[in-house]
Amino acid sequence: MERALQGNVTCLKQENAQTLSWLGHPETRFTFDHIACEMISQEKLFKVAGLPMVENCMSGYNSCMFAYGQTGSGKTYTMMGNIHEIDGNLNDDCGMTPRIFEYLFTRISMEEECQRDEKLRYSCKCSFLEIYNEQITDLLEPSSTNLQRRYGERCIC
Ligand SMILES: Nc1ncnc2c1ncn2[C@@H]1O[C@H](COP(=O)(O)OP(=O)(O)OP(=O)(O)O)[C@@H](O)[C@H]1O
Ligand SMILES: [Mg+2]
Known part of the structure; x- marks a missing residue:
């Protein structure tokens, strides 16, 4: 039809x-x-959208990547992709998240090495939250469900 x-x-x-x-x-x-055209590779998309975000962070700005779209539109593919490493290297088909973290930690090592004399140290914190049906769950501590939102100067929602 x-x-x-x-x-x-x-x-x-x-x-x-x-x-x-x-x-x-x-x-x-x-x-x-x-x-980005629909045929863009994971690597090229990272260079266009992910890498500048990491560079922003390294310069002291906040960065946020937000994947939005109907079911099956490719959010998980874009953000995670194929995360199975090959001989300790990222898979060619891996998505934003592994590429961003690999690049971020490489940049941090480079900066710490370059600024060894100033004893520069970076500190990274990570949280992993699910918002579903207006309930917030800490995915690193799944027993703590229905967390409360608190707005503050540095709160990112
Ligand atoms: N650019 C792409 N190239 C090749 N395959 C893709 C691409 N984008 C999505 N796919 C494939 O399409 C299917 C649906 O994509 P995906 O699971 O990422 O959707 P989603 O937006 O996360 O959906 P949901 O909201 O249901 O979680 C998957 O099999 C995925 O591998
Ligand atoms: Mg998905």
Whole structure:
């Protein structure tokens, strides 16, 4: 039926690195800072979106990556991908998270080495939270469910 109604054709067209068109009626254009094409490799996407984020962090700014989309749209693929290492190296198909952490810790080692005389030390903290049905769970301590939100100067939600 989709074929008969010509409903199986692509409904989006990427015009350039900033513009996307919805080919419906009326045709609608959307503009973004950057659009990665659907065939982009995990490595290239990391270079475009992940690496600058780590560099921002190294310069003292906060960074946040937010994956949003309907089910099956590729959030887990983009953020995790294939995380199975090959001979101790990242898999070619691994996603943002392992690439970001590998790059972050390499940069930290480089900076600490370069600024050895100043005894520069970096401190990393990690939290892993799930927000589901308006309930917050600490995934590193799953027994602590229904955590409370507290807003403060440095609270990131
Ligand atoms: N860019 C891509 N290249 C190849 N395969 C992909 C790509 N994006 C997604 N996939 C595949 O499509 C399927 C659905 O993707 P994924 O599981 O990442 O969706 P999701 O957005 O996390 O969905 P959900 O919201 O249900 O968790 C998976 O089999 C994934 O491997
Ligand atoms: Mg998923």
